Amino acid sequence: MRTETEYGQFCPVAKAAEIVTTRWTPLILREMICGSARFNEIHRGVPLMSRALLSKRLKELQASGVIARDGAAGSPASAYRLTPSGEALQPIILALGLWGRQWVESALDGPDWDAGVLMWDMRRRIDTSALPAGRTVMQFDYHDAPDELRRWWLVIDDDAVDLCQSDPGHEIDLYVAASVPVMAGVWIGKRSLPAALDDEEIVLVGDAGLRRSIRRWLKLSLLADAAERTHAPAG
Amino acid sequence: MRTETEYGQFCPVAKAAEIVTTRWTPLILREMICGSARFNEIHRGVPLMSRALLSKRLKELQASGVIARDGAAGSPASAYRLTPSGEALQPIILALGLWGRQWVESALDGPDWDAGVLMWDMRRRIDTSALPAGRTVMQFDYHDAPDELRRWWLVIDDDAVDLCQSDPGHEIDLYVAASVPVMAGVWIGKRSLPAALDDEEIVLVGDAGLRRSIRRWLKLSLLADAAERTHAPAG
DNA sequence: CAGTATCCGATGCGATACTG
DNA sequence: CAGTATCGCATCGGATACTG
DSSP states (O other): OOSTTOOOOOOHHHHHHHHHSSTTHHHHHHHHHTTOOSHHHHHHHSTTSOHHHHHHHHHHHHHTTSEEESSOTTSTTOOEEEOHHHHTTHHHHHHHHHHHHHHOTHHHHSTTOOHHHHHHHHHHTBOGGGSOSSEEEEEEEETTSOGGGTEEEEEEETTEEEEESSOOOSOOSEEEEEOHHHHHHHHTTSSOHHHHHHTTSSEEEEOHHHHHTHHHHBOOOHHHHHHHHHSOOOO | OOSTTOOOOOOHHHHHHHHHSSTTHHHHHHHHHTTOOSHHHHHHHSTTSOHHHHHHHHHHHHHTTSEEESSOTTSTTOOEEEOHHHHTTHHHHHHHHHHHHHHOTHHHHSTTOOHHHHHHHHHHTBOGGGSOSSEEEEEEEETTSOGGGTEEEEEEETTEEEEESSOOOSOOSEEEEEOHHHHHHHHTTSSOHHHHHHTTSSEEEEOHHHHHTHHHHBOOOHHHHHHHHHSOOOO
């Protein structure tokens, strides 16, 4: 192979591809566009990536001028942020996602549907400021998932959101029942949340306030947001 | 590693990235967007890629539904074409190139500048229909290139365009003199061709008709075209 | 022309363990 | 928390040779 991952062409498409399309990099950018800034925070979005490789990619992105750090390396305050050049990649990553949603079959019904990754994604997008102060506990039930991935709990305590796979033992404020494809379809903006609720494909049981405010405290994915901005939601 | 180049996430960005951002794939798509359809034609645009790998990538792209073939495999008439899903990638590849042109330093002054690749690119974009019938011979001289990459000849005979690195012995109809960065800057649309001619950074000597019609017979790269469409050219 | 088959070396990357 | 260092192998991909 040529040195590393270079293409030996001056064409700007090739130069851009060398930076943006190395393995995992589009997903790291997606995470940062979604607001992740700390190392572990970014890693949560790409849990299958080794930390060593993430570290390497972050260095490469810094060398390319796409991201930069605020504090000193290693310092507790250190955070990564997108530079202007990195911000300029946002519409490209977004377009890639919209393309994937529209054209990749398995984006909705492949065997990749994993309730765990979905819950991790959702966990990161709970808007705690739209929830009551103190503790809120939600239980998710995916009737179509294998037993070990079927039930999940979110324990929200003021700012902290904890995801559990075993019953934390607290009283449940809200039960959420759905199939994985339905919840995922809503999550990526392929279907609107109110429509799925109306059709009872997602069923909420419990605190009336939480049920009513779900559109505020459950912030959907980057793509669902984009969909609302580009074309009016279906329902 | 996980199976092949998959990410194990359902996020549409990840699914799209699995298809679009594997090594060489963005460049193959660029070639096809530029109009290449035959195997060897595509390969000319990515000459550093092995034919075996190109073959493999083309199969993968077919499996993903991004491209399809017209004739039977191997038949002389066989050609690849973008499907609707592939066409939908055009704005993304274009945006990637525009980003690269704007933000990647070395896109214009790195050590990657190679007059050979530039000439190969240009060769593919000569519009023979805008040239006189019969034979036209042009000589390019890059005064800043190393000796072995300094002089190039294009021999155009009706439809056929041949690129030579040694004097083909015919009478020269047009001499083109420039530096590699200047010609490349024009080629990728960073600078307009008329402006570079006005400033004598590109100098044409020879047939007056060829000199006048250069904007028609030398079709610039995908990106230069896009630039003309999105914002008025500088000159 | 338009590929395929085989070989094999380089390296990308995961796993594990360690550091400040 | 935020990484780094080392090891080892799977696989990616280049080179070469062959086919319809």
